[in-house]
Amino acid sequence: MRARAVLVSLSLALLHGGAARADDVSATAEADTYFKVGARAYQAGRFADAAEAFAKANERASTPGLLFSLGQANRMEFAARNDPARLSEAVRWYEACVKAAPQGKRANEAAEYLSRLRPQLAAMAGTASSVTLRPAKPRVMISSPTEGARIAFDDREVGEPYIAEVAPGKHRVSVYAPGYVRYDRVLEVDATAGAPPLDVELRPIPSQLLVEAPAGALVAIDGELRGEAPLRPLALSAGSHDIRVTTSGALPFEQSVVLARGATVTVRASLERSSQRKLAIATFSLAGGALAAGGAFVGWSLLNASEARSLYRDTQTLGNLPSSTLDRYHSLDDARQKHLERSIALMAAGGALGALGLTLVVFDRPPAVGAAPSSKEALPSETRANPSAPVELGFTPIVLPSGGGASLDLRF
Secondary structure: OHHHHHHHHHHHHHHHHOOOOOOOOHHHHHHHHHHHHHHHHHHHHOOOHHHHHHHHHHHHHHHHHHHHHHHHHHHHHHHHOOHHHHHHHHHHHHHHHHHHOOOOHOOOOHHHHHHHHHHHHOOOOOHHHHHHOOOOOOEEEEEEEOOOEEEEEEOEOOOOOOEEEEEEEEEEEEEEOOEEEEEEEEEEEOOOEEEEOOOOEEEEEEEEEEOOOOOEEEEEEEOEEEEEEEOEEEEEEOOEEEEEEEEEEEEEEEEEEEEOOOOEEEOOOOOOOOOOHHHHHHHHHHHHHHHHHHHHHHHHHHHHHHHHHHHHHHHHHHHOHHHHHHHHHHHHHHHHHHHHHHHHHHHHHHHHHHHHHHHHHHHHOOOOOOOOOOOOOOOOOOOOOOOOOEEEEEEEEEEEEEEEEEEEEEEE
C-alpha cells in the first residue's frame, strides 16, 4: 500500500513538476507514458524494468518526483538482488532529488534513505556489479491500466507490462481484456531509438439495452428522454441504469437494470391502465348504454305514435268509435309522450357521459418523463400548488321524477 501511495504522488509530481520541458508537449506526454509503464512494472515487483522506464521518462521531462522514483526503483532492486550497481544508482538518484528540490516533498524521505544507504555503499566499495544498467539493444515498453488487460506481441501472449529487447522492424501489438474493445497496431522499432512507449487504456464495449414498449410510449433512461417506442437498442455504459416508460392512459413503468460490459439486455415495459383511463372506459360504456336505451325508447315512441295514428284514421273514416277505442288512443298517445321524454333524458345523459369520457381521455396525459422523485424526500407540511398534479374529475348522476341529468366536477 505504501508503494502504491508513493507512485500516485510521483505521478502527480511528474505531471505538475516545475522542471518539465513545457515547451515540448510531445516530450512531456512521452515522459508521462514512460512513467505509467514504470509504475505498472513497480507495482508488479519488476523494479529493474521500472527503473529503466523511469530513466526514459526522466530523459524527456526531469522532475524531483521522477528522481525520487528512480531512487526507489533502484533501492528496491538492490534489496531483491543485493547488487551494488543498483545501490549506487539509488544513492545517485536520491542525491539528485535532494539537490533539485531541497525543500520539496520528497527531500526529507530521500535524505533519510541516503543516511542508511551511503554506509552500505561504502562497505560494498569495489564489489563487482553483475547487472547491465543500460541495455544496448532496442526495447519496447507496453502497459495498460485496464483491469485484466493482456498483451500479445507478434501474436504471442506476454506479461503486462511488457518491457523487453526486440529485433528492429515492424511488430504486431495487441492489448485486450474481457468486456473491452481490442487494441491492435503495428509498432515500428528503430535499431537505435527503439519504439515509443505505449500505455493503452482500453475502451469498454458498450452494453445494449432494448426497451420494448407500446408504440408512441416515451422512453427515458437515467432521467434523459431517449425517444418514442419502438426504439433501436440503446448503447449504454456498463453499470446500473434507471428506465422509465410513460404513455397516455397508463401508469408509469419504472425498472432498474444492471448492465455488464458488452451485454445485451431486453426489458419489456408492461403498462397498466391508469385509474383515470379505466374510469373513462367505464364512462364510455355507460354512455353507450344510455344512448342505446334512449334509441329503444324512441322506437317505442314511434310504434305508439303509429298505432295512435291508425286509430285516428279509423275515427275519420268510421265516425264515432266505442269508448274503449278512444281510451286506447289516449293511452297510446300518453305512452308515446313518456317514451319520448325518457329517450330525450337518456340521450342527454349519454351525451354528457360521452363528453365526460372524452374529457377524461384528453386530460389523461402521461406524467413528466424523467427520474421519479425519491420517496425519501420530505414533503412540506403546508399545501402548495403543484403544476404537474393530475386532473381530478368527478361525475354524479341526478335522477328526478320528471327526468334526469348529471353533475360534472373538474379540478385542476
